[in-house]
Amino acid sequence: MRLYHRQLSNGFCKGHVMIKVGIVGGTGYTGVELLRLLAQHPQAEVAVITSRSEAGLRVDEMYPNLRGHYPELAFSVPDVATLGACDVVFFATPHGVAHALAGELLAAGTRVIDLSADFRLQDAEEWAKWYGQPHGAPELLSEAVYGLPEVNREAIKTARLIAVPGCYPTAAQLGLIPLLEAGLADASSLIADCKSGVSGAGRGASVASLFCEAGESMKAYSVKGHRHLPEIRQGLRLAAGGEVGLTFVPHLTPMIRGIHATLYARVADTSVDLQALFEKRYAGEPFVDVMPAGSHPETRSVRGGNVCRIAVHRPQGGDLVVVLSVIDNLVKGASGQAVQNMNILFGLDERLGLSHAALLP
Amino acid sequence: MRLYHRQLSNGFCKGHVMIKVGIVGGTGYTGVELLRLLAQHPQAEVAVITSRSEAGLRVDEMYPNLRGHYPELAFSVPDVATLGACDVVFFATPHGVAHALAGELLAAGTRVIDLSADFRLQDAEEWAKWYGQPHGAPELLSEAVYGLPEVNREAIKTARLIAVPGCYPTAAQLGLIPLLEAGLADASSLIADCKSGVSGAGRGASVASLFCEAGESMKAYSVKGHRHLPEIRQGLRLAAGGEVGLTFVPHLTPMIRGIHATLYARVADTSVDLQALFEKRYAGEPFVDVMPAGSHPETRSVRGGNVCRIAVHRPQGGDLVVVLSVIDNLVKGASGQAVQNMNILFGLDERLGLSHAALLP
Amino acid sequence: MRLYHRQLSNGFCKGHVMIKVGIVGGTGYTGVELLRLLAQHPQAEVAVITSRSEAGLRVDEMYPNLRGHYPELAFSVPDVATLGACDVVFFATPHGVAHALAGELLAAGTRVIDLSADFRLQDAEEWAKWYGQPHGAPELLSEAVYGLPEVNREAIKTARLIAVPGCYPTAAQLGLIPLLEAGLADASSLIADCKSGVSGAGRGASVASLFCEAGESMKAYSVKGHRHLPEIRQGLRLAAGGEVGLTFVPHLTPMIRGIHATLYARVADTSVDLQALFEKRYAGEPFVDVMPAGSHPETRSVRGGNVCRIAVHRPQGGDLVVVLSVIDNLVKGASGQAVQNMNILFGLDERLGLSHAALLP
Amino acid sequence: MRLYHRQLSNGFCKGHVMIKVGIVGGTGYTGVELLRLLAQHPQAEVAVITSRSEAGLRVDEMYPNLRGHYPELAFSVPDVATLGACDVVFFATPHGVAHALAGELLAAGTRVIDLSADFRLQDAEEWAKWYGQPHGAPELLSEAVYGLPEVNREAIKTARLIAVPGCYPTAAQLGLIPLLEAGLADASSLIADCKSGVSGAGRGASVASLFCEAGESMKAYSVKGHRHLPEIRQGLRLAAGGEVGLTFVPHLTPMIRGIHATLYARVADTSVDLQALFEKRYAGEPFVDVMPAGSHPETRSVRGGNVCRIAVHRPQGGDLVVVLSVIDNLVKGASGQAVQNMNILFGLDERLGLSHAALLP
Structure with a gap:
């Protein structure tokens, strides 16, 4: 071969x-x-x-x-x-x-x-x-530069040391940042209900990650406090320009790859066109895909790809915005984002090595 | 045989x-x-x-x-x-x-x-x-009597026509009712982020329920409005004794059976012992299991069984209560609850035919 | 509760x-x-x-x-x-x-x-x-009595020490014994191509049994020689009344429970009614289900149940018999069969505690 | 994006x-x-x-x-x-x-x-x-040219009409052809016990392919006769230079992609170095990977890739050869092989568009 x-x-x-x-x-x-x-x-x-x-x-x-x-x-x-x-x-x-x-x-x-x-x-x-x-x-x-290109691209270009964001933080921040930067959301009552595939737990031999333990089942974990909480909070604080109140509940989902973040934020002004806001915020981004209004992104649509797909909803016309944000935790949530940072750092086209389509089915 | x-x-x-x-x-x-x-x-x-x-x-x-x-x-x-x-x-x-x-x-x-x-x-x-x-x-x-025994047991005993609750409504109501009945939760800002196995979609031949479409993936659906929303709202209204504001986001999870409801409610008084409240509310119930404080119920712990397991959290000591509530959608969320209703209706021990342990792994 | x-x-x-x-x-x-x-x-x-x-x-x-x-x-x-x-x-x-x-x-x-x-x-x-x-x-x-009730029921009744058969051996022996006892199969060229769910590997923390290693994949293992080979061979030898040549290839399958044994045996006489032979052999057995001619048993049809379902085929009218034999490795392949042995040992109805239906879906 | x-x-x-x-x-x-x-x-x-x-x-x-x-x-x-x-x-x-x-x-x-x-x-x-x-x-x-490049590369170069091989036929032929071409195997008693992921059944809405029907279960199907039987037989006949007797038993496996073919053939001469034979046969092939002796190829090692990985065993030193052959049914078993044919047809490097690594985990 x-x-x-x-x-x-x-x-x-x-x-x-x-x-x-x-x-x-x-x-x-x-x-x-x-x-x-x-x-x-x-x-x-x-x-x-x-x-x-x-x-x-x-x-x-x-x-x-x-x-x-x-x-x-x-x-x-x-x-x-x-x-x-x-x-x-x-x-x-x-x-x-x-x-x-x-x-x-x-x-x-x-x-x-x-x-x-x-x-x-x-x-x-x-x-x-x-x-x-x-x-x-x-x-x-x-x-150290926090390597979320959609926020820190300029700083990444000249960095010597880059901290690649965690998987949950990538999905959660990309979904909430547009609302916070625009000053639309009540920053004190944010919720990130996140579902991760099992590969997020790594390749270590642990009983909890066995096929027969994690398969055919769903559970929340670390509700008391997960290490990604302060990281997400730090990023949201920068976007909001002040303190944020965030509840983060991670869940273990019986799939290998993928994170599905379901994000909840209250907005005071329900007249803003959220779809336009998100599309504008990510207009030039090669790896953030704001899906058409009414969409429900699937994690498999990004499997193996370096993309974050986002959809924005405001159910029943209320003041609670629901953002759906999906990534492959091993790609845009880790290694793909790392390569994206490398491309930026070395002045290459940001998409090099990352332009393949996700694997579906 | x-x-x-x-x-x-x-x-x-x-x-x-x-x-x-x-x-x-x-x-x-x-x-x-x-x-x-x-x-x-x-x-x-x-x-x-x-x-x-x-x-x-x-x-x-x-x-x-x-x-x-x-x-x-x-x-x-x-x-x-x-x-x-x-x-x-x-x-x-x-x-x-x-x-x-x-x-x-x-x-x-x-x-x-x-x-x-x-x-x-x-x-x-x-x-x-x-x-x-x-x-x-x-x-x-x-x-017609709404067949949620934990709420309507007396009415069920003499009913002629029983409406067995839906799967999401069973998990969501059992998790939120204690807070609402006690007048603790802000009824205007409830959130039910629910994850269901694929069997909830039934046995009809549809592309969306194919193994290769629903497998190894996670997605929200019907964020705009799902038919179980008015049903949950109706039950919560009774418990709260007034109108409720509820956002309900269902998700399709790559497992056959199981519902995991992650429920969010703000409480004004953070001094109440929520664990005691839930334990007391369900003390006599054969099929509601309030797990020890700090637990994370898994859907597989109720697979094939007629049980709802519940855990109550208040992460980071804040005012947002997170209730985790799991059932087997085909048992406590449908057929098992139906048999439980039958047992009550005919004056039998409520546990007849339903006392087996869940299948794990 | x-x-x-x-x-x-x-x-x-x-x-x-x-x-x-x-x-x-x-x-x-x-x-x-x-x-x-x-x-x-x-x-x-x-x-x-x-x-x-x-x-x-x-x-x-x-x-x-x-x-x-x-x-x-x-x-x-x-x-x-x-x-x-x-x-x-x-x-x-x-x-x-x-x-x-x-x-x-x-x-x-x-x-x-x-x-x-x-x-x-x-x-x-x-x-x-x-x-x-x-x-x-x-x-x-x-x-020590080998606890396969379909072969050793009388000996089990008076045993003090019972060795419960392994999971692969149970599925393979129940599928091949009727052919060997009848002297129909060429005992020198038997093949058992067996597929097991991951729970057969136990609950120990090993990388190979992780969700992300065993999921969404299929592989053979221990082709060189698996510990169940001598056990199956010993049982088949007794049925055949002489030496047997057996090739046994186990495979790891991405499911929690279940063994599917696909068994191949050459027959000299293609005029024998194999369906009748199998039905007669297992006529009185509570836990062996000879399915109708042409059937393809699924492992899920025995999930959680103590049953072995068997179908016999002779594809294309040739001299190669294909027997399909499925069990739940944790029940008829282990704990269920152990309880069945206990029932026999203590003179109880063999079906006590084991008469529930399998969990499907 | x-x-x-x-x-x-x-x-x-x-x-x-x-x-x-x-x-x-x-x-x-x-x-x-x-x-x-x-x-x-x-x-x-x-x-x-x-x-x-x-x-x-x-x-x-x-x-x-x-x-x-x-x-x-x-x-x-x-x-x-x-x-x-x-x-x-x-x-x-x-x-x-x-x-x-x-x-x-x-x-x-x-x-x-x-x-x-x-x-x-x-x-x-x-x-x-x-x-x-x-x-x-x-x-x-x-x-019409049968588009298996490892056999028909020259004919493909000048073809107008190419029939891309089926998924099972690709895995089975690549695994058996070296033995048959070398005249080593008894061509009258070949067995192909094949396990396929569910995507092999296509995207049509059928009950049998539902997540809840095909998940967490294993079954054989079409044991009586599957449409790929004559196709495999035709290819093996050409390799053997005469009639072949083949039993083909396909199985449905709870994974999305992948075929695992377990192939059995009797050899008269057990002194031949099978590992060397296979390595030599596929020495120049970009997409056939003869793994080291003793290997057990996993289907996930070819997920999304256009590769067939093969391992050859002769368990217990007997005369039965066991060949393990895995492909991604949608790539080397369909679309990837089609692109490989296109590359050959248009005089391009055969690997264009197909040189990416498989997705693992």
Whole structure:
């Protein structure tokens, strides 16, 4: 089997820059998803991927969908020198790991795109409270850019350290921001009722994520307080220009990929054309799709794609706005958004490697 | 194979009344579920089951899980004389059918338990508005009893005509009623974000319910207005003793059975012990399970069982109460609740035929 | 919630023997399934259930589907004295555990029904070869009875130690035995292509059983040799009265429960009425359902039920017989069959606690 | 949202031929899959797509995953003049339709790639027997090329009319052909036990394909005789150079995409290195992946990809070879293979538009 994509695209693309990519902690679902997306990226090449536990194993031995794409790439023990020789390093690690390594890589002139939660919260103390350990690199927080391109595109262009938003936060913020920026919504009573596929829990062996535990069932979890709550709140605060009151209830849904955020906000003025507001807000965005009025976006319509689809409703003509916002948690909610950030960072067309259609059915 | 349940239980249960049951329209999921539950009911016997389209077919030819339970029962053409000879007739039909037949059966002295929407709304005009056709039997509305035992047990005991609540309305009402009856919740801003398994859409051949359309995906639907909205509102109005403002957003979830209702209500007084309130409200109820504080009920914990499990949360100590309420839409949300009504109606132990544990995993 | 089943059935069943049951290792799926089935058994009562890791935890805290059924039952540390006071002890343990304890319990006069593989193979050396450790109680092998009631009912009646067959072996043997007993099949070229739901892998936290690993995918496994191969071969050898050649290929299927065995056997004489042969073989069996000619049994038709449904085909009029045999791996393939053995052992109606219909859909 | 892929790739690919594509009957799953794959094909452009029932509807109104890819493409009424102006027309239609139209299109100089069964069988009478109607274009059979590139690549290059193989036939033939071509297998006793995802049944509204009917269950179907049997037999006959005896048992599996073929063949000579044989046979093939010895390919490893992954086993050192062969039924089993044929036909790199990695998880 010969699917080496680079050969194929090189036939078409001569004389282009090739970004040298490193990935730290590539054995999880965001890792394999980075590899899948970068395999079809015409201007990026994965030079190194690390995993302590799997060092020596070829990536396609762990992930057979990659057979024919990375015939020589194997996991290696993390090493700052090797990673520092890359143009950019993605962290697809549990929280805490990027804290320890990011500084050294930045010092070596490497850009860092962190898919973990390590640099998402601006406030180190709040981070410590929600993640149960001290923040390991508070000195980097001031320059970390929250990588939501629809909000921070300009800052991303010149960033050295990017914190890729979480999956729930991406879906929730993209759905609520237009209302808050416009000053329409009552910011004190927002509700995000979110439903996630099981891949959001990662590839770790846990009973709760077993097929026979998570299948054919639905449940809420972490109603008391989920780590994505402060992250969403932080983003909404910026949009609202002040404090927000948010209730966030995540649910586990028996599907592999997908987040469906159902967002509730009260509006004082019911005369505003919400459809027009959303369409205008996202008019130039390549990866936000404001669907026609009355639509009900399905998570499968974004499966494998880097798109957020949104629909706005005001049921029964009342003052409660219902926004439906769907993403693939592993793509626009993680690895796809990370690649989008990389494209912006390196001055490429933002859509490179991300322009494929979602897989339906 | 010899599983004829009656023989088995007759070995134990001598001298007991046997209720003669008729079922109209038994080819759908609520029909087969009635047959499954009644097969293990020691004091009920299905004498007749009708279906125009399948007349002549044995029930176990359509539903092989029933092989060994109803070796001689076949669908027959609906016939008032035969049905009128039953003690009770269940309607498991599309809306409109019970309108046409219920009156004649009542006149024959047969009790009617209607699983359809025909007699759920007290107001014939509202029914007509939501169901798109005139109400076919408005004269029966005044005596129709809404069959939610946790609210109407006394009225059910002497009813002739029972309207079994819908699936969403059962989960939503049981979760919100304690707050409204206690006058705690702001009745004007209630939200029911509900997630249903696909069996709620019935067994009709529709593209939207195909495995490849509904599988591995999540979506909201009917955000503009779902037929269960007026039914839930009517029940909540009674509990609140006045008008209520309710936003109801149903979602299609990739599982066969189950409803997960996530209910939001603002409370003025945050000092009330909600856990105690709910436990007290349902203390004597055989089929409502108020779970310990902090619980997250799973729909699979009620799969196949006639139970509603409820958990009450007040996240982050705020004034928004989140109630989680789960049922099996085909059991407590339809056929099981219908049998529970039958038990009450005929003076039996309410738990007869319904005391089995749910199927997990 | 008050669902205590015993109260209910005691209302009907006075003066009956009550079997005192112990369960060792009840935290897995066969454990919870035993509890589910015994909750509706009118003549058995779970007195003790053990688990070292979960000692002190109430069973319904681990398995919320049991809430209302065992309000006082909690896991305890295994203790021979307590277990020895039971009439019968079920082992729902990994292999090796019953080896260590069975002897003492038998000495105490307690019957042992072992759901693990510990006593299934008559040959201790073959056991050691497939399970990678020495057999821990070879002295008990001569009296261990293989608990397939359709073959060994008489021996079961007087057994002290019963080895409940594995899930694949139950489906495969029930499908092939009629052909072999009749001397019709070429015993040297049998094939069992079997498909199992994921619950067959148990409740242990393993990556391979995660929702995102096992979902939306199909694969064969252990093609080189699966531990159920020698067990099936042993049973078929007895039926054939001589050596058999069997190829067994198990597959992991994205469903929770169910085994579908597709069995292939060559017949020399194509004139025999296979349908009649199978119907006659299983004529008196309560839990084997020979379906009408031309049927295709579905695993869901036995979900939660203790039934094996079988259909016999001879495609294109050739000499290759295709037998389709389905069971619920957790019921007829494990806990249900264990209860069936208990019923036989204690002289009860074999169907007690097992006569409910399967859950469909 | 702006994802128009052509703009993107045109940035890279100047001066290349652009193939003008027509699609007849594009509303089903093979239709949307053609659109998904062609959206990322740098040298093909969908000019027209027809559907009588949906004429006027934009393709992305039916398939929201295509939003941003075909902003102006709508279904139109089939019209020979318009279709005849295309370089190639794909038929994604029920059987019979291509019979009626193919001749006219060929006369207009348009190449035809038929995804239906219309030209797969060389023998018009056998076609009539299995499809229950006379063959509508027997005069075209002699020039129809069976589009399995791994067998017919040379003939495809110069074909005017290509019959894309069925899904089961692709998986089964690729797995068995190496054994038959080498004269190793007993051609008289082949068995293909195949498991298909539900999308193989198409997007038609049928009860059997409902989520609640096909979900959480497994069953065989058409054991008596499936339409793909003669097609597989025809291909194997060519490989074997003589008659073959084949038993084919298809099964419905609760997943959306994927075919897992488990193939059984007896070999006389057990000394041959089967792994080497398979690797050599497919050494130059871009889309056949012979996995390392001992592998168990998963269908998800090819989800959305145009790959067939194969593993060869000889369990227990016996004379029965077990070949495991997996494809995505909608890609290598239909639309992907159709695009592969197009690439060959037009002298392009065979991998164009098909070089992306499969979606896992």
